[in-house]
Amino acid sequence: MKIKLSEIAYARSGDKGDGSNVGIAAYTDAGYTFLKELLTPGRLKAHFKEICFGKVERYEMPNIRALNFILHDSLGGGGSESLKTDAQGKTHGLGLLYMEVEIDSLEGLKS
C-alpha cells in the first residue's frame, strides 16, 4: 500500500542561515526505524529538488525518534535577502510529509 509520511510522522522546520532545518519525528519506534532507513540525504535532495539547491545534511535524534535535516541553499538567500514567500522554510516540514512511500502495512507505525 501507498502512504504519505504524514500518516506515520510529524515535522517542523525553520531557517538556518540560507538553508532550512527540517525535523521529522515518528509516532512509534518502528516508525523511526523505518524513517531512518528511508530518509537518506539523497532522498531528501530529490524530494526538494525545486527548493533545495545545496547539500543535505542529516542528524539522528533517536531519543525523540527524530531525524534532523539541513537543506542548504533552500531559502533564496535567507533572511531579508530572500524574495520568496517562505523565506524561512516554515513550510518545508509539511513538504516532507507529502512524500509517498510503499509499505506492506501500517501496523505499529501509527500513533
Next chain:
Amino acid sequence: MKNKKEKVLISNGQGFWGDSILGPIRLLREGPIDYLTLDYLAEVTMSIMQKLKSRNPDAGYATDFIKLLERILPEAQEKGVRIIASAGGVNAQACLEAAGAVVKKLGLSGVKIATVTGDDILHRIDEMEGAGEKFKNMDTGASWSDVRSKISSANVYLGAAGIVDALDQGADIVICGRVTDPALVLGPMVHEFGWHFDDYDKLAAGTVAGHIVECGAQCTGANYTNWRKIENFAMIGYPIIEMKADGEFCITKHPGTGGEVSIESVTSQLMYEMGDPENYITPDVVVDFTTVKLEEQGKDRVRVYGIRGKKATDFLKVSASYANGYKAIGQLTIAGPDALEKAKICADIIWKRLAYENVFFSEANKMVEFLGAAVCHAGIAVEPATSDEIVLRVGVKDADRAKVDRFAMEIVPLVTSGPPGVTGFAGGRPKATEIVSYWPALINKTRINHHVHVETF
C-alpha cells in the same frame, strides 16, 4: 542564599517581536507563574534599531514592550511576577526610562528596573580588530573586509549571567539587549537555585527548557503538523516551565487553555531550528540534545529529564548586519477563467517592458511566484493545470536602487494594460527597501563583559 523554592514557574509569553500580546496577558491572568519572559529579537532587528536610534537618540528599542507593560504591570506587581524581556535593542537605557514612565503613569512605586548590556560592540570594532579579532563569516568563511565599511550593527549574544546579576540585585523587570533566547529562562533558574556556571548538566537542562518555550505556543500545539488533533487554537495556552533545583522540569500550560502539551508538541519544538543536536552551542554551555528524555505525566504535562551538557566554548557569537542593496516585491490578484495562464503572461509582460527600458535583472535577483499554484511546495504539491484565482507575486533585488524603483512602476499598470481580470492592487506601487544582510562571526569571550544597571521607580 535566600529562601529557595522547591520549583519555579517560568513562562514565555512572546516568541518574537510581533507575537500576540494575548500570550503574556493570559499567562498572568489564568494561573500562577513566577517569571514572565518576553523575546523581542530576530536576526536583523538590531540593524533596524540602530537606524531608529541614529534618527532619534531616545529610540532603538522594542516599543511594543512598553505598550504591553502598560497592560500587564499592575497584575505582575500584585502577583509578584518578575519580567525578563529582550526588548532593549540598542538602547536599553531609553527602554528602562520608558518603562519607568509607565510605572509612574500607572501610579505604582518601588519597581526596580534593570538593564543588561555589553552586547553592543558596534563602537568597539576598531578596538577588537586591533586585539586580533578577524570577524570572519562563520557560515561562509567570507572575509570581514568585504563588508566592514557597510556594517550597521554588531551585537554579541550574551548568556544568562547578566540576567542572574540583575535578579540578584532585586530587579522586578530586566531589560536585555542581545541575549540568547534560552538565557531568558536560564537566568531566573540560576538565580533561584544558585546553580554554578560549571554545573553543565543543569545549565543544559535550563537551556533545553528555554529552547522548548522560546517560540511561545509552538510547544503547546501550535504549528503541529497533525493539527486536527489540536483544540481551541484561539485561546491556546502559552508554555510554562516547572523547574526543580536538580534540573528536572515539566513543560505545562494553564488549565482550561487551548492547545496541548504532549510528547509530540514538545518534540516538534525540540526539532525547531536545530543544527547538530549533539553540539547545541550557547555562551553558557554546549548541550547534547540527543540526551533529552520525555515522559507524559497526565494531561498537558511533559516531564523532561536526563539532559547532559558540556563546557562552553571560548567564543561568543557576534550577529552583525550590513546594507546589501535594495529589493521590491509587489503582487496582483488574477481572477479566472484561466487565471494561472494569465498570471504567467502578466509576469512576462513586466520583464518585457523593463527590457524596453534597458532594465535587466539576473535570474538570481528575480522572483516570480504564482500563489495558489504550489509555490511553497514547488515540485512536491500538485500544481494545478489551471486555476480560477491566482495571486501573482513578483520581486527583484539589486545594488542599484533606481533599477528597483523602475521595476516597481511596472506592476500596477497591468490592471489596465494586460489580460482581463487583474485586480488587487490596493497596496499601490511597492517601495524599494534596503536589504539588511546578516553577518555571523565569533570573538573571544574575554573581550566581553556584561553590564547591569538598576533604577527604582
